[in-house]
Amino acid sequence: MIKNEKIREVINILSKFLHGKEEAIRLSLITFFSKGHLLIEDLPGLGKTTLAIGIAKTLGLSFGRIQFTSDLLPSDIIGVSIFNKKTGEFEFQKGPIFHNIVLVDEINRATPKTQSALLEAMGEKQVSVERKTYKLEKPFFVIATQNPVEQFGTFPLPESQLDRFMMKISIGYPTRKAEKEILKGGSKREELYNIEPIFNKEEVLKIQDQIRNEIYISDKVIDYILDIVELTRKTKFLYSGLSIRGSLSLVYTAKTNAYFKGRDYVIPEDIKELAIYTIPHRVIFKEEFEEKDKKEIIKSLIEEVKVPA
Numbered sequence: 001m002i003k004n005e006k007i008r009e010v011i012n013i014l015s016k017f018l019h020g021k022e023e024a025i026r027l028s029l030i031t032f033f034s035k036g037h038l039l040i041e042d043l044p045g046l047g048k049t050t051l052a053i054g055i056a057k058t059l060g061l062s063f064g065r066i067q068f069t070s071d072l073l074p075s076d077i078i079g080v081s082i083f084n085k086k087t088g089e090f091e092f093q094k095g096p097i098f099h100n101i102v103l104v105d106e107i108n109r110a111t112p113k114t115q116s117a118l119l120e121a122m123g124e125k126q127v128s129v130e131r132k133t134y135k136l137e138k139p140f141f142v143i144a145t146q147n148p149v150e151q152f153g154t155f156p157l158p159e160s161q162l163d164r165f166m167m168k169i170s171i172g173y174p175t176r177k178a179e180k181e182i183l184k185g186g187s188k189r190e191e192l193y194n195i196e197p198i199f200n201k202e203e204v205l206k207i208q209d210q211i212r213n214e215i216y217i218s219d220k221v222i223d224y225i226l227d228i229v230e231l232t233r234k235t236k237f238l239y240s241g242l243s244i245r246g247s248l249s250l251v252y253t254a255k256t257n258a259y260f261k262g263r264d265y266v267i268p269e270d271i272k273e274l275a276i277y278t279i280p281h282r283v284i285f286k287e288e289f290e291e292k293d294k295k296e297i298i299k300s301l302i303e304e305v306k307v308p309a
Contacts, residue, residue, distance in 0.1 A: 017054055067106065
C-alpha cells in the first residue's frame, strides 16, 4: 500500500494510460527513486514507451528516446564533435543520452560495441569523448527494453551490462476488463504530453537523497541481506551469485519501498517483495535450470533464509 500521497498521485495518473499496470508503474518508480536503471523485457505494443514518457512528464523531467539498431554507432548515443567554421574550433554536439529519462528501445539489437557505450553513462553518470568528460543530467534514468521472443539479429546483453540494471520487469498483457477500457477509449498517447507535473527536478533529487541517506536499515536487516547474498553464491542452482552491486541494489530498493509505504526504516518484507525483480537477471543459472521459472527458484531460495525477529 503506497502511503506517500504524491507518489500515489503519480501512479493514479499513469494508471489512466496503462490500465491495470499499477505494479509495473510502482516498480519503475522504485527503481527511479533508488537511482537505478530499469530493464523491461516484453513484447512490442504493451505500453513501454507510454510508461517512460509518463514518468518523465509526471516527474517534470526531460525525455529522450534512442531506437537501437544493428547500424547504430556509439556517437549516435553520446554525441559528436563538429567543426565550426566561424570559430575555427570543434564543438561537441550532445547526443540523446543527455536527458533525465532515456528510453533505450530494443537494446539487444545494437552491437556489443554500441551497447558498451551505455556502460559508463549508466554506471558513472558521465560520458567521455575525445579525452573530455561530460557529466550527464541529474537525475539520470535509463529504461531499456528488449523483446523476449524475437532473437534473430540480436546481441544478448553481457552479464556486466545486465548487472547495471537495478530491476528487470515485464508489463505483460492487460486483463480483459482493462483491454476493453482501452478499446473503448482508444489510444491516449497524445494526452500524455499534456500531463501537468506532480514533482519538479529539485523535488525528485531531494527525495532520492532523502531515501538514500535517511531511511534507516538495521544491522539485523543487513545481516538478512548478507544471508541471501551468501546463499546465491553457494546454491546448487547458480554458477555465480550476487555481486556487490547486486547486494547494494537490494538495500537501495528496500529503502525506497519503505519510503513509499510511509516508513523511515526497512523491514525484511521490503527485500522479499522485490527480490524476484532485483536478483534473477544478475545471477547465472546452471544449464539444467535455464528453462525453469527463475523467479520461482529465487523465491524458494529467499524462503530458506531465516527472517530476523
